[in-house]
Amino acid sequence: MRLANRVVPFLLLAAAAMFVRAPFMIEAAPIESTMGVIQKIFYFHVPSAAASFLGAFVCGIASAIYLWRRSRTADHLAVSGAELAVVFGLIVLVTGPLWARKAWGVWWQWDVRLTMTLVMWMIFVAYLLLRRFGGPGSEVLSAAVGVFGMALVPFIYVSVNYWRTIHPNTNVVRSLPPEMSEPFRWAMIAFMLLFAALLIVRTRLEAGRAALEEAYVSLED
């Protein structure tokens, strides 16, 4: 953990530098032929979604480990992953409708991809509320919620390929021309660096809270 804490400033610095350069690269990227300039939301929308899914995976896997071994570190990681899934998920749920308003003419469509993303986000909000107000023993219950939240991610990812939807499918990323894929990859790396830094700091906060709780118990004794 100490090593991870030392890495945080470098991760944050690298992410900040990349975030500062990203708008210039996105501005220079060509305008998409069907959607026009609004398609440029893609460069932050998709990396946010990837970070949100990653948060869900971290929470789900750490929750499964917690259920199996009752590891406190896994529990701290699970809370951190859930909170990051909510933060990045909120970005996805705000930027998506802004994109949809211009591209589809509506703010929201109740199609599989959008609805499942909203449901997943709400599951992780429920996870965090459960952790905060669930009282003693809520760790186990919320761990089960976290595993279910993670289980949605693969379905959300493939949903656009198997169900009828107007949301672009997963092939658009693979088929990007180099002048579009370069800013996309740049933004993706920036989001991943930021995600890693935030995950470390959030886990440190959770460990600090647990230590504080123990210290208060010792003080009372």
Next chain:
Amino acid sequence: MSRWKIDRRKLVATLAGVAMTLVLCASSLVLAQEPQNEFKPMTEVPIETLPAMPLLYIAYAFVWVALLGYVFMLWQRVGRVERELAEVNEKLRSARR
């Protein structure tokens, strides 16, 4: 008396969480387009005007504000917990002496 004592901060946080979820769900319902139930003829064809740039700027501004806000909030929380932990540890040390 203590049985019904309500932690105000927890109550505000719960209400804020519930309100945020409700707003997000309700906004999707309210903002969804109504189905068309009649066709009316018109003489002048309007120019389609839904500029993309404001939506794009709002999206990017939101991303920046959300991320910077979260980083700031996280730093505040870490600082608060570590300060409190140091204070409690100090009390523990003096109690042991």
